[in-house]
Amino acid sequence: MEPFVTMGLVLKETQYREADRILTILTPKLGVISALAKNSMRVTNKLFSGCGLFCYSEFTLVKGRSMYVVQEADVENVFYDVSKSLEGVGVAMYLAEMTYTLSPTGQEAEKELRLLLNCLYMISKGKVDPRVVKAVFELRTMSECGFMPQLACCRDCGAYEGDMFYLDVQEGHLLCADCAAKAGKSCNLDLGALYALRHICLVDDKKIFAFKISLGSLAKLSAVAEHYALVHLDKPLKSYSFLKSVLP
Secondary structure, three states: OOOEEEEEEEEEEEEEOOOEEEEEEEEOOOEEEEEEEOOOOOOOOOOOOOOOOOEEEEEEEEEOOOOEEEEEEEEEEEOHHHHHOHHHHHHHHHHHHHHHHHOOEOOOOHHHHHHHHHHHHHHHHOOOOHHHHHHHHHHHHHHHHHHOOOOOOEOOOOOOOOOEEEEOOOOOOEEEHHHHHHOOOOOOEEHHHHHHHHHHHHOOHHHOOOOOOOHHHHHHHHHHHHHHHHHHOOOOOOOHHHHHHHOO
16 A cells, blocks of 8 residues: 555554554544554654654554554644643543544544644643633534534524523523523523533634633533533543543
């Protein structure tokens, strides 16, 4: 097989034998792939710097029997700064695991890659609350996977705004405070959280972090986004327990 070149983000690395690594890589055209990086754990090896966790590199790959084999890896960006805080590490690991859980092999994943790179950048710069990054990723990812909630108005009366709303995380519809009370539901969104929810799910990629939210509204948004994502995932995430230990 002829080698080919692709950009890719390392989502997971697993030691194999003495100095090899098996990489889980998110690529724009092939989705999530597995690749063997021989001797890449040796500091003197040419693959060492480009095959680490959260490295965004240009990979030269060749098709092997059961997985790709890395021939070259030239680093474009490394998100080492996510490790500046335990919260950053926890969120980054959680986002990476959610990505390779939801992104199938053999399908284009350009949007998924762009979103994850954007989120890792925000975590590494430390300018955005990690809970905001996490909520943005959860809601946008679920929307891209076909689980976008119905956000236009209250399902029952058509109300667009109000001090409090209820989002049904299972069915994905909104109820205003009055309709929620009639249905025996407790509101889980205030106006600030509802505005952020609509913004995250509906705006262009470049504007996805261009909103402000109070701490009180963020707490509501964060809880709803997490619950919504976990309800629609097929299986639990191993990184979730560590995430909750550092970002309750």
